[in-house]
Amino acid sequence: MTEELLTLDNITKSYGAVQALRGVSFSIAKGEVIALLGDNGAGKSTLVKIISGGLEASSGSMRFEGRDFRPKSPSEAKAAGIETVYQDLSLCTNVDVVANFFMGRELTRPVMGIKVLDEARMEEQVAKALASAGTRIPSLRTKVEHLSGGQRQAIELNRFVHWGGKLVLLDEPFAALGVEQTKRGLEMIRQVAAQGIGVVIITHIMQQAFQVADRMVVIRQGVVAGDVPTKQTNADAVIGMITGETLAGAGPVAGAGE
């Protein structure tokens, strides 16, 4: 469980004058679950997008499975085995649940040499995946635009479980999920990790973090403010790291002026 999977070295990212990440370094091992914590605007989602190929870091380097890693696009990161659940959901609301579940990885069967979509098989697999997650959806052929917020999130969350991969990034995956679904989701994460898959989970609910994570990484204003094994800390200590002890009202972030 100490085999390194992904290592971040001094990653920075600026959006124009706003420096969202000022040098983040940490690493994650195979089968490890890391809770990535931090206040609103700390830079968590930015970091996730950099790992998953949606954004390019301004500086710094990453190593994935011992090799230099610099994905240019999500499809590259996916090819390397990185699955992502984004904070702002990424579903095509104009197609049905099945199509969304298999987005970009549709199953086909050959008909006279042409690869034809295998709708029956896809539907079957989706039904199985959602059933085990405890999510009710009126019909798998409903367009996603007709689903509730939680139902949508369930599709995204279960999609990753289905596909596995080597590293999974979950950006607030339970934000809209019900009590029971969240419970099952947390269990699933442990199962996934048990298969040797690395998991990074972002959440604002301490309870969830403590329930599932092996290690806590706290980001504050774009830098790592804490990186401790779950067993050696407690909720109050972590909250202290998140807020920086003294939460100085709001107002512009220092250095982000202009």
Place this chain on the structure above:
Amino acid sequence: MTEELLTLDNITKSYGAVQALRGVSFSIAKGEVIALLGDNGAGKSTLVKIISGGLEASSGSMRFEGRDFRPKSPSEAKAAGIETVYQDLSLCTNVDVVANFFMGRELTRPVMGIKVLDEARMEEQVAKALASAGTRIPSLRTKVEHLSGGQRQAIELNRFVHWGGKLVLLDEPFAALGVEQTKRGLEMIRQVAAQGIGVVIITHIMQQAFQVADRMVVIRQGVVAGDVPTKQTNADAVIGMITGETLAGAGPVAGAGE
């Protein structure tokens, strides 16, 4: 605290073949905080949209402040004093924080008889509101598209506090908020209620519901499955009501077939 504010009587709503609400009745008094609970797809958001004028009920009636109430549009509900924070955020990401905060209620000052936007005064008020909520935003003149998920939610949440009204509907308002911001948000809700404003809050986190609500209303598959004062119940009992004791896997909701 027993003066009726809003009464729902047997509200139903179908989306084509899907019956999202099958007859919901409950009421809320002035200064009361109700937690509206329920599983994913139970119909909570649908109910909120009906009260706030975004959707029309298929049948049933509402009374607001003793008078028949049937808002045709959000602006009508707003005029009656109902403020809403939607689950899927409703911000114009192409304009800045200040413009979003005052969306539809911009402050103006007369210049030669013409009402001109009073940017300075608006900015000042937004700065004050966000400061007390503990949310850091790089600059109030940043376009909302450049903000993180939690920063966006903070704008919506604090907007309602600023405007007050008579009844406030909050659909999972803390889903993306940080620990400290959530704490302050909960406090704010109590303050708002203390002014005699009614509050309906939807959340999946039992802790939050128990911390803030006077009463729990649970919706299951479109009907009220429980309506109990907070003091007379506990988390496990409520979760039982939400899931209907026996959560029957997933699969199509009974009766929603077609």
Place this chain on the structure above:
Amino acid sequence: QDKGMVYYMVPTLLDEFQTGSVSALEMFLEQVGYDLTTLNADNKTDLQQSQMNDVIALAPKAIILAAVDFNALAPSVDAARAAGIPVIEFDRQISSTVSDFTSVAGTVEIGYVAAEQVERLLTEKNGSVKGKVLQVLGDPGDPYTLDIQKGFEERMAAFPEVTIISQPAMMWEASNAGTIVSDQLLANPDIDIVFSHAAHLSVAAVASLEAAGKQPGDVYVMSSNGAPVALQMIRDGWMQVEVEQPLYAQAAAVAMFMDKLVAKEPIEPGEYDVLGLPSVVTDEAWGPTIKIPGAAITPENVDDPSFWGNLKPPAAPVTSVE
């Protein structure tokens, strides 16, 4: 009497000559006993082809075709004639296939007449045939305007001291013509003549001259097609010459021969009297043709009622050629 339906395929109605041709053909054909239905192709070749196909299915007595494109309609002409419907080319000649009758003024010939007039005007103004002419074309994709240009420039080639500046007013749009004139007046303040390929372009040209502080006659203006607006401008002094297309005679010639065409009788070459104009029918490779050349309208003869621009159709009805 009612001898049946004839279809007129008009290429566009954005031009006063075409609009006038509809009413002239209607009037003359009625005088010899035919009803006329007009289909407007809106300057679209493919639309005109569809219209031809549909009209062939209706089996009319005859089709009068003013082709959007002189030659692209040839297959449709063949199809109609194969179906036994006589086809008459009006105003726009098709030489790549055989038609039953052709009545045109000749577009290239309009250019010739215009060149003669430029020769005269420049001599009057500068003492000899030298100077600058701004030629405003209708649209570089329209063969009609290109033929006028061809005829005009062919004749002007004899005068090396004349500079011709050609600019297209895309889609025959008037304000484009106005813009061209106002820009060119600055670039070439010594322009002697503005020659537009349609009268409505001259309206905008004159407006630009006026806005530039010119008086009538400072810069000569001429155009072609003989529309009423042109005659008005000649009377106002802004315009010196308009090249008339003999609309009435062209249309009357079609009406005169309609009985013969419908009866599929041969048309004899020779001299005929069309509305008092002596005109010659010749036998060409593309079939019998009557060519009635245009005339130059000047302040001296502007009130002549035979010009269609005066909108005084001949009082005496045309009669069929026996």
Place this chain on the structure above:
Amino acid sequence: MQPSQRRSLEFVLDNLVWFMLLAVLAIFSATVPNYFQLGIFANIIEQSSVLGVMSIGLALVIIAGHMDLSVESVAALSAMAAGILFASSGIGMGITFTPGWLVVPASLLVGLGVGAVVGALNGFLVIKVKMNAFIVTLSSFIWVRGLVVAASGGRSAQNLADELRWLAIQRFLGIPLTAYIAIACFIGFSFMMAKTRFGRHLIMIGGNEAAAFRAGIKVDKVLMIAFILSGTIAALAGWLLAIRTSGATANLGAGMLFNAFAAVVIGGVSLKGGLGALPGVYAGVLLLSSINTAINLMGLPAHYTQVIHGLLVLAAVLLDTLKQTIRKKLA
């Protein structure tokens, strides 16, 4: 409502444009003299082949969430290329082959090549340079037409080789072969949209490009193919147009764009992207073609035809919109 009632209502709504087509044909047959004859129906199908093919390409790009206003001009360019090279009079160079039928693949290849190049250029500007498709293809609409004028000098080419003309003249069941080419295109591309991964990806990109990108779909590649297809299909339409005209003129096909858009919308494709299927588009094309033919046969005063045409098309689009409203009430 009963489930069975709902089902039949949904069937009608799903195929509303076909029902509209039947209704319109019935009405015109009853009211317009001479409308009801086989020759006219054959004309309708024949006339819709060029517009139909063009609409396919347009529909693909629109379903993918973009737009291609250049199809009309691309068709003209392809027609002009075929005309200049293979027509024998006018500005045609009259290139011939032995055996003669080689002119068919040769002219097709030239035309499609031209279309693919313009499509690729549009795609490049939209996808790589990230320009808005509307303005890019509006520019192409202008400059490609300009190229046609420049290449032809405003003149026309006529008399295409008989082997090409044969496709327009030879009839099977009373309908020229060119119309069967259009029908084959509709069947092929309908299959592609409904049953293949590429079609599925196009629809998803049209619905949410960012989501498709994040899901690992090679959005750029798919969109580029869509633009190239649109250009190539437009060129095929141009080739058919040239065959129909037996040559090409500088203004060939002008005004078709409006009809292509109308057909696509009447056929149920949403201009917002992500929604629509091709069979409906074919019905839309036939519907427009029926309206056009009716206008030709009604013998209206020529000055009013444009207003009437515009308003009839608007009415057809309106019916399609009402469908959406009813459907929203339903589901």
Place this chain on the structure above:
Amino acid sequence: MQPSQRRSLEFVLDNLVWFMLLAVLAIFSATVPNYFQLGIFANIIEQSSVLGVMSIGLALVIIAGHMDLSVESVAALSAMAAGILFASSGIGMGITFTPGWLVVPASLLVGLGVGAVVGALNGFLVIKVKMNAFIVTLSSFIWVRGLVVAASGGRSAQNLADELRWLAIQRFLGIPLTAYIAIACFIGFSFMMAKTRFGRHLIMIGGNEAAAFRAGIKVDKVLMIAFILSGTIAALAGWLLAIRTSGATANLGAGMLFNAFAAVVIGGVSLKGGLGALPGVYAGVLLLSSINTAINLMGLPAHYTQVIHGLLVLAAVLLDTLKQTIRKKLA
């Protein structure tokens, strides 16, 4: 990057189209004979007045997230209405007033009224019937032009009253009064967009119509006003056009739509809605007008002008897009 450097770079980017205008004027002045003279610059300003006014209305609707393709035809209809009533030859009825200057407000009122009606109809179909603005206004583009043809019978009206012509002929600082009308419109509407609630609401609706609706903004009303404004402003452009050409022809203004869209895009308005300001649009109009004038003076063979025009406009749009890319890098 230093904050001061960043600030100046941002200033340049924010006003890029003005810098482009200066650059283009400098280049043409140096290369095109006769370009560099006061009269030409006055011409550029004068020629841009019609297009400029038309672009304002178009920009408003686009910023609100919709589209209005009918502006060109509406301008023609307004011009034709003024022409038929107040021109004295051709089909003009030559209505006169005492005192004579009353013809100015009268013709203006008639024109604007016509435009407002078409705008309201477009708005109704888009907002109430929920049809797509592209297809609705594309239809209007067709049928309104058809109405011009029908009303005029394809003929033209000319010789507008001297009181109207005076606006085109009378100059102040070498520039005709019509151009000052356009400039005044730009100032007025720029103020409206930047400083009033209505302008703010338009921008927000263009960004997220649903959010604006939920926030209690009367979206339908605001959009309806935008469409009516667009029609009315297009009609004002038509009125100026009639004054400029001293009458109206059936095809007046044809081809302007492309330029209006190009100006709006070059001026920095996003066709996706929610983004853009009017002063940039005016610069875009001037830029196009400069290009146009250069083409008129360059003495190119007529066949090539359309290609060149199309490509130059594309190049201008391209530059504006590069701006967005640089800005994205920056912020």
